[in-house]
Amino acid sequence: MKAVGFVMLLAGWLLVLAAIVLFTSPALRTAFILAGIAVEALGMILAFRSHHIPREEKG
């Protein structure tokens, strides 16, 4: 789960890079950059959730 979160962060960033390189249309480029950032947001959520402390380790 931890690894998936970080892979999604990287994947989102690569999507942003690809959008900059591949698209010349500003609208399409913006849409793909925003999509990449959405993937990163999901990755952040996963990364945070995977670092929750298990109940038995608390205290």
Added chain:
Amino acid sequence: MPETKFSEATTIACLFFIFLVPLAAAGISIMNVGLGRSRSAGHMMMASLCALAVAGLAYFVCGFAWQGYIGSPAHSLTFSGKSWNWIGAEPFLFRNLSFDGSAVSLAALFQIFCVGFAALIPLGSGADRWRLRASCLCAGLLACCTYPLFAHWVWGGGWLAQLGANYGIGRGFLDAGGASSIQVLGGLTALAVTWILGPRRGKYSADGMAPAIPGHNSVLVLFGCVLALVGWIGINSAGAILFTGAEASGSALVAINTLLAASASALTAAFITKIRFGKPDASLTANGWVGGLVASSASCAFVSPAEAVVIGSIAGTVITFSIEWLELRMEVDDPGGAISVHAVGGIWGLLALSVFGQYQRPVMNVAGEALPAALIGIAPGQWLAQLIGVATLLGFVLPLTYGLNRLLNRFYPFRVSVEGERQGMDLHELGAGAYPEFVTHGDEFLPR
């Protein structure tokens, strides 16, 4: 090596501002000391000093070579006919650098202080449980790897700075005072370190409660805020001159914006905590103050004083709630509040630039030349350039710094032993407490 040289007056002003920068590091160091426990106070100060030393040396050895400066030699990749400048190609050990007042020599001096400052930021998050040698290794990694790489992209004429010239996205990623390369980078390293270390013993109980572990000296924390302000004026003013081509005469605006953003942020934090808890909270107000300084960094040279107040107020609100959210909901134990203050505050500052930024004067392009006057006052797509910068911080810098530190943790465990944590970092790692005269001897209370 570019031959860019400022006028004598600008060089003197720039040097003056650069010499203020260590005060920001001093301020953050004593804030971290005050926000931690008394039994780890000496250890925290020692770790700060060691982090500054290690970061400075690592940056001297290879950091500056990989960061470079606008127009310096660099490695580039070519995609679709566009050059992607991704890492500096200077010789190691400052060998090609002549200290003759050139812009590049001033940038090297500025950066060697800034990299030490960035390396201090994670110490607040790892307080009371991070081993001294591990924190030094982390500072070395930051100074020779993550910082130079990202700072090259932003301040060394790298691909983020070139977004405007290559792809017409605004003026490229803009950051006058290091909100991204110093603050967010340091804050994300703090998040990675906090995840790796885990919370302090006793911070989270099995029934879901998270008792507050208050800092031991609020006077140190609040005095650190004042020191940080002076240092921040230096960082923002020197950064604006070196990396956005601002005139030294514009430093008054930069300093005013820095102070106003910090003031608005601190008062907002004090007001929110007064409303919520009945009394203003000193540590959250201090965090609000520093958060305002952080949020002012990116846009200090591009906004009016009134806009700086708005940026600071929003920073104070966001940071106050972010600290609580991270601690209670996300179970991230960050004693110094470094993640919220530096990462969240810095990201807000970077985005605020695209909302409030006015470009009344030319900004330097990637070759160090002023952009045409026709571009003054307009920046279509600047918000997208800023978003791309933030996406790079979260999508590249965070996984990179987490991966490198996790690898380091495998070979040299970051966390102190249970016994060491119970004893306190001062006694366990340094062999002496910071406040030996404060020791309470049990036999003093025995009936005689």
